[in-house]
Amino acid sequence: MNNTWIILGATSAIARAFIRAEAEKGASFILCGRDTDDMAATAADAQARGSTEARVFPIDVRAPETFAPVIEAAKNIVGTINCAVFVGSMPEQSEIDADPSLIDGVVTDSFTGPANLLTQLAPIMELREQGTIVGVGSVAGDRGRLGNYVYGAAKAGFATYLSGLRNRLGRSGVHVLTVKPGPVDTSMTWGMKMPAMTTPEAAVADILKGVEKKRNVIYTAKIWFPIMTVIKLIPEPVFKKLSF
Amino acid sequence: MQWKTDTYAGWGRALTATGELARPERSRNITAEGPAIGNRRSYGDAPLNSDGKATDMSRMNRIIGFEDGIVHVEAGVTLGELTRIYAKKGYMPTVMPGTGFATVGGAIGMDVHGKNHHHAGSFGQHVTEITLRTADGDKTITPADDTLWRATIGGLGQTGVILSAKLKLTPISGGQMQVTETRAANWEQHIERLDASTAPYCVGWIDATAKGDAMGRGIIEEAEVTSGDYEAPKGGKKVPLDAPSFALSKPIVKLFNTAYYNRVPAEGRTVNRSFEQFFFPLDKVQDWNKLYGKRGFHQFQCVVPTNQVDALKAMLNAIAESGLASPLAVLKRMGPGRGGMMSFPMEGYTLAVDFPARDAAKDLIKELITLTAAAEGRIYFAKDSMATPAAIAGMYPEQTDWADAVNAADPDLTFATDLTRRLNLRGAK
Numbered sequence: 001m002n003n004t005w006i007i008l009g010a011t012s013a014i015a016r017a018f019i020r021a022e023a024e025k026g027a028s029f030i031l032c033g034r035d036t037d038d039m040a041a042t043a044a045d046a047q048a049r050g051s052t053e054a055r056v057f058p059i060d061v062r063a064p065e066t067f068a069p070v071i072e073a074a075k076n077i078v079g080t081i082n083c084a085v086f087v088g089s090m091p092e093q094s095e096i097d098a099d100p101s102l103i104d105g106v107v108t109d110s111f112t113g114p115a116n117l118l119t120q121l122a123p124i125m126e127l128r129e130q131g132t133i134v135g136v137g138s139v140a141g142d143r144g145r146l147g148n149y150v151y152g153a154a155k156a157g158f159a160t161y162l163s164g165l166r167n168r169l170g171r172s173g174v175h176v177l178t179v180k181p182g183p184v185d186t187s188m189t190w191g192m193k194m195p196a197m198t199t200p201e202a203a204v205a206d207i208l209k210g211v212e213k214k215r216n217v218i219y220t221a222k223i224w225f226p227i228m229t230v231i232k233l234i235p236e237p238v239f240k241k242l243s244f
Numbered sequence: 245m246q247w248k249t250d251t252y253a254g255w256g257r258a259l260t261a262t263g264e265l266a267r268p269e270r271s272r273n274i275t276a277e278g279p280a281i282g283n284r285r286s287y288g289d290a291p292l293n294s295d296g297k298a299t300d301m302s303r304m305n306r307i308i309g310f311e312d313g314i315v316h317v318e319a320g321v322t323l324g325e326l327t328r329i330y331a332k333k334g335y336m337p338t339v340m341p342g343t344g345f346a347t348v349g350g351a352i353g354m355d356v357h358g359k360n361h362h363h364a365g366s367f368g369q370h371v372t373e374i375t376l377r378t379a380d381g382d383k384t385i386t387p388a389d390d391t392l393w394r395a396t397i398g399g400l401g402q403t404g405v406i407l408s409a410k411l412k413l414t415p416i417s418g419g420q421m422q423v424t425e426t427r428a429a430n431w432e433q434h435i436e437r438l439d440a441s442t443a444p445y446c447v448g449w450i451d452a453t454a455k456g457d458a459m460g461r462g463i464i465e466e467a468e469v470t471s472g473d474y475e476a477p478k479g480g481k482k483v484p485l486d487a488p489s490f491a492l493s494k495p496i497v498k499l500f501n502t503a504y505y506n507r508v509p510a511e512g513r514t515v516n517r518s519f520e521q522f523f524f525p526l527d528k529v530q531d532w533n534k535l536y537g538k539r540g541f542h543q544f545q546c547v548v549p550t551n552q553v554d555a556l557k558a559m560l561n562a563i564a565e566s567g568l569a570s571p572l573a574v575l576k577r578m579g580p581g582r583g584g585m586m587s588f589p590m591e592g593y594t595l596a597v598d599f600p601a602r603d604a605a606k607d608l609i610k611e612l613i614t615l616t617a618a619a620e621g622r623i624y625f626a627k628d629s630m631a632t633p634a635a636i637a638g639m640y641p642e643q644t645d646w647a648d649a650v651n652a653a654d655p656d657l658t659f660a661t662d663l664t665r666r667l668n669l670r671g672a673k
Contacts, residue, residue, distance in 0.1 A: 013303065037271065037272065048329060187246060191246060
């Protein structure tokens with residue numbers, strides 16, 4: 001049976017590793033993002049590795065009117081429809097403090113933009129009664145902290161949205177997996193000193209295991225599950241004095 | 245591009261550089277502000293730019309087209325990955341160096357050779373098109389661009405950042421290697437067997453610790469592609485920590501080499517091996533360079549003309565007497581094939597030996613470089629970390645022409661590396 005992945009944010013390093021892994025299993029792709037030249041290279045690479053079909057759709061998560069062709073294409077997909085969301089943006093908190101209007105962009109990129117597309121896709125997937133949605137959030141969404149709380153708030157919003165979507169779609173056999181990565185070694189974290197960093201390939205291995213086992217929420221690297229469990233347990237009077 | 249300051253090294257880890265590194269993930273983000281580096285499988289300072297910028301191309305690793313046996317790839321694709329993907333489809337890279345972690349960009353910049361050099365020539369001879377990013381924008385070149393092409397193949401990255409290339413793959417009739425291993429008891433037998441071999445792939449593993457009558461003993465591997473399904477390798481082992489300094493000490497190396505020699509029965513044997521086992525035998529231990537400990541190691545590799553085989557014997561003798569060599573030195577016949585002005589190969593024999601980074605080994609390597617020059621041979625820039633401009637004078641007859649060509653293409657020395665500065669490769673004679 002043909003398996004198609006709609007990839008939102010196909011230029012991200014984690015998305016690319018994900019596409020590779022699924023291409024080798026013969027999946028088809030609808031690649032969505034802004035940099036069409038880059039996505040064309042990723043589509044060619046997917047086909048070289050075994051993908052049946054890889055199409056490129058120029059979309060901008062900040063411009064929901066660009067979603068229409070993707071939704072139309074989704075309706076015509078033969079076989080299983082899946083969707084994986086890798087979008088998000090993380091300006092420095094200090095930049096946001098200097099220019100609060102940046103908040104809208106962060107929230108759109110990380111939460112409301114992908115939520116809009118998933119909300120349009122949900123009824124199509126419900127009808128098919130199968131398929132998987134992978135939503136990539138962040139450990140930053142588990143608790144607001146000094147260094148990146150706007151980004152964290154957007155990812156927290158997205159995680160709550162995914163939780164509700166899982167509640168809704170689970171009834172019709174569509175699975176929703178929330179992924180909470182810690183730092184991943186990509187251009188987003190290049191040059192930053194960060195703890196417990198994982199690679200895009202290792203993160204994807206964790207994600208695909210989560211898809212296969214129909215997990216609801218996973219952390220990658222796995223060490224972030226105990227770390228975040230502890231961080232979430234710190235009482236607010238203590239937490240508010242910490243800076244990390 | 246995003247830059248970060250870091251300290252990094254080549255595969256030998258004896259030389260390091262501190263400078264700015266970028267690792268772009270998209271073509272549009274790649275700038276021509278410094279030399280490109282790949283997976284840093286060159287041993288010395290070829291992939292280093294101290295106090296300057298270097299662009300790590302390892303994330304630009306997509307296959308962007310395939311037609312009629314010619315694959316179009318981004319520069320960061322590794323030869324191991326190409327092997328894994330195309331072996332199932334009936335093709336393999338025509339030339340493979342000893343590690344599958346080498347990138348296509350690096351393989352072009354060093355014009356690498358493989359175990360089939362005497363038949364197939366060098367890597368660059370199977371490249372049909374290269375796209376470079378330079379200060380003047382992107383240039384797509386082919387062998388018709390005579391000077392710039394021959395300055396780029398084996399050109400140590402000095403003509404620009406290699407963005408992508410087209411490579412001619414070789415059709416294969418199967419997915420396995422049939423390997424015949426035979427013992428050579430001494431130097432004379434070793435050379436004799438290499439000369440007599442008619443196999444498409446041929447390499448000699450030499451015990452560089454054996455002295456006296458056993459000097460030059462080793463195992464000759466002759467191989468060809470055979471039928472059988474290609475099987476992708478499982479994930480490799482890792483060396484978790486820098487090994488202590490005794491890990492490759494004299495008695496252990498001697499023991500290892502003796503075991504390696506005796507592993508093959510006296511009458512020889514023929515076995516089937518996977519592509520990876522045959523072409524990239526050391527890759528299964530992913531960061532084996534850590535076995536040399538924190539101080540790292542040097543590799544010496546030279547080639548001498550066929551009629552200078554005795555000079556090579558003298559070198560091996562000096563190595564054996566020193567007791568400094570590491571496991572698994574390599575002796576190979578080379579054909580005349582080379583793709584660029586600064587390409588390493590010449591018709592003759594090539595010898596490669598690893599040495600832990602110690603003062604005694606440095607002195608020995610310097611002596612070996614002098615012996616190479618006297619034998620009208622040359623040393624390999626992908627390996628070297630010890631030579632001087634005077635020591636390599638005359639080894640590369642087209643060096644001046646090459647320097648003129650790259651200085652015209654890159655007048656501001658943007659792509660210069662620690663290697664090109666150390667050896668004054670781009671300077672006037």
